Amino acid sequence: METPGPTDVLHLTVDGVGVEVPDDGGTLLDVLRDRIxxxxxxxxCxxxxxxGCCTVLVDGQARVSCVTPARRVSGRTVTTLDGLDPEVRTAWAEAFCATGGSQCGFCTPGIVVRFAGLRAGADHTGIPDRDRAARALHAHLCRCTGWQTVLEAWExxxxxxxxxxxxGPATRRATLEGRTSQAVGPEVVLGRGGFAADTVPEGSLVAVPDGRGGWAMGDTPAAARQVAGKVPGRxxxxxxxxxxDVPDGDWDAEIRTxxxxxxxxxxxxxWCVPGGEPASPLANGGAFGAxxxxxxxxxxxxxANEHECPVVVLVSREDSVLTGAKRPPVAGGARADGTGxxxxxxxxxxxxxxxAIAPGLNVEEVDVPGPPTSANLRAAGWAEAVVLLxxxxxxxPGQPVVSPEGAEATAVVDHDAIRVTVRCGEPLDExxxxxxxxxxxxxxxxxxxSEGLSVDDDxxxxxxxxxxxxxxxxxxxPTITVEVLADDGLPVNGSDAVFAAVAAATWCHRGCSPELPTG
Known part of the structure; x- marks a missing residue:
């Protein structure tokens, strides 16, 4: 196929409809979101x-649209989640709802598209098994679910x-666990969770960080990023x-994160209109406090007030890493009597x-160069204390971990599985x-x-x-099993207690290495 020139028009079929768009050197993602x-x-990202959140099918094959030049798909057929057969969409939505395979819902449309393509392309070999589906997820990131319920939705x-x-009960439980208003249902699976970037008023200017403490503006995200001179992160x-460093002392255990x-x-x-209230960045989920x-x-x-028109602020993946709140690093030692x-x-x-959890630990705050930190992240501080103690x-090991809200969780970790129990009041929706x-x-x-970021001395x-x-x-x-213990008390967040319990059990299983991640 001849590569179109820079002034040509691209012709492609998107979700069964023929479209024409200028060949401005943009990506397929630019075309799908900003043109169509x-x-x-x-x-x-x-x-x-x-x-993997921008995954679509090009002539039936899964492609990541943010790195696919639009000119490469000229004359071809592109299918997004919206273009799947309605019965197929409904079946996937029901599967993800039945297993709890979608929480915030941001990653789910791309996963559904890849799964749909995987099943449709498997006619000559039979339906792919769970392992093949798991390998297909290497192209995706889901921070909420931990993958298992996504694979259960596949099955x-x-x-x-x-x-x-x-x-109602499901929404209430999700809101408790996510610590912000959260919807549950087919619309979430299908990517309609009310994300700010999806609800921008027509004609809005786009603002992105310019790397100098200000904002670069443009008519589209691509145009704004060009003004800012954005370079992909590495x-x-x-x-x-x-x-x-760990404080000096005669410790029975030490840890550095x-x-x-x-x-x-x-x-x-x-986004915001002049004189209005800005849209919440929390959308459907809230990023566990981050x-x-x-x-x-x-x-x-x-x-918006300065430019007298609607403005949407979009922070790139690189900028969110550079400036977003992190889990605060710790270094400490503890004795068997709970002091340290x-x-x-x-x-x-x-x-x-x-x-609140470890009154025997003397906490010393230290100023060091680095990105911002937040105590709002999931169990920040007290989970580290549970691990160390x-x-x-x-x-x-295996002792119930009690969260500040009174939820209880236990965890046993071995080479093959993580086994969890949780008691957190009325389950509402198991x-x-x-x-x-x-x-x-x-x-x-x-x-x-496994997790950690390289941060230099500055x-x-x-x-x-x-x-x-x-x-x-x-x-x-590992395979994760969860037993929800009967409780008719006031429902409270239970997943934070599970996080702390599993972290402690995992650290012990890995030999209590003084430095995280253990590898």
Whole structure:
């Protein structure tokens, strides 16, 4: 096929409809979102091509659209989630709802498209098995679910029951676990969770960080990024080194942690009209507390008022890593009697978080160069204390971990599986609760064994790509079982207790290595 010239028009078929778009050198993602307005195709990392949220089918084959030049698909057929057969979409939505395979829903449309293509292309070999589906997920990132319920949705396709119309209990449980308003249902699976970047008023200007503390503006995300001179982030070969030293002392256990990226899929976004209130960047999920300090809403309001028109602020993956809140690194030692010292990068609220669970630990805040940190991240501070106390013998392996809210969780970790129990008041919806607990278990396993960011002596993060965060993939995740213990008490968040319990059990299983990640 002849490559179109720079002034040519591209002809392609999108979801069964012929379209013409200018060949301006953009990507297929630019065409689908900004030219045609298809919102089920998400931008989680462009132009890295590593999160899978923008996956579409090109002539039936899965492609990551943010790294696919639009001119390469001229004359070809592109299918997004919206272009799948309605019965196929419904069946996938029912499968994901039945297993709890979608929480925030940002990554799910791309996964559904890949799964649909995998099944449709398997006629000559038979339906691919679960292992093949897991390998297909290497092209994706899901931070919420921990993969297992996604693979269960793969297996449930075509046999899942219709979604219950009464979603009140499920929504309430999801809101408790996500700590922000959250929807549950088919619309979430299909990418309609109300993300700020998907609800932008027509004609809005786009603002992106310019790298100098200000904002670059354009009519489209691509135009704004060109003004800003954005260069795709890279992964550094430098190791993630814990920034703090363990205090001197006669300790039964010691631990040092490094900077850890929350890695939420929908990067910070907010829009505002002049004189209005900005759209929330939390959308459907809230990133487990990582977005509570986002600068996007204030910037959107200020820019909308300044330019006297609607403005959407979009933070790139690289910028979210450079400026977004991280889990605060710690270094400490503890004795079997529960006493000890814990140094932590200065973070508002972190001393109180540790004291609520481990009053015997003397907490010392330390100023070090580095990215921002937050005590709002999942169990920040007190989970580290539980890990350290378990390693020292102050807490017995398998002992129930009690969260500040009163939820209880236990965890047993071996080479093949992670086994969890949780008690957190009335379950409300066991599918949703189980999903969040599995996701928390995966997040804890991944944190202890694999996650960390390389940060230099000046405090600058150098691991800027999705695959550099160290998040454990679907094929590398142990099987996770969750037993929800009967409780008719007031429902509270249970997944944070699971996170702490699994982190402690994983650390002990890995030999209580003094430095995280253990590898």
């Amino acid at each position: 307005g298809i919102r089920s195709v998400k931008d989680g 462009s132009p890295q091509g590593q999160c 449930a396709y075509g046999s899942a029951p219709p979604v219950d119309s009464d979603r 992964r550094t070969p430098a190791a993630a080194i814990p920034p703090l 490094s900077w850890v990226e929350p890695a939420y899929l929908e990067t910070d976004a907010s 977005k509570l300090g986002s600068e996007a809403p204030a910037a959107a309001r200020s820019l 010292r814990l140094r932590v990068v200065r973070t508002p609220g972190i001393v109180e978080a540790v004291a 378990t390693g020292s013998g102050a807490m017995a 599918v949703v609760l189980r999903s969040y607990c599995i996701g928390a278990a995966h997040m804890a396993w991944s944190w202890i064994t 405090g600058v993060v150098h691991d800027l790509t999705v695959r550099s965060f160290g998040i454990v993939r679907a094929t590398e995740t």
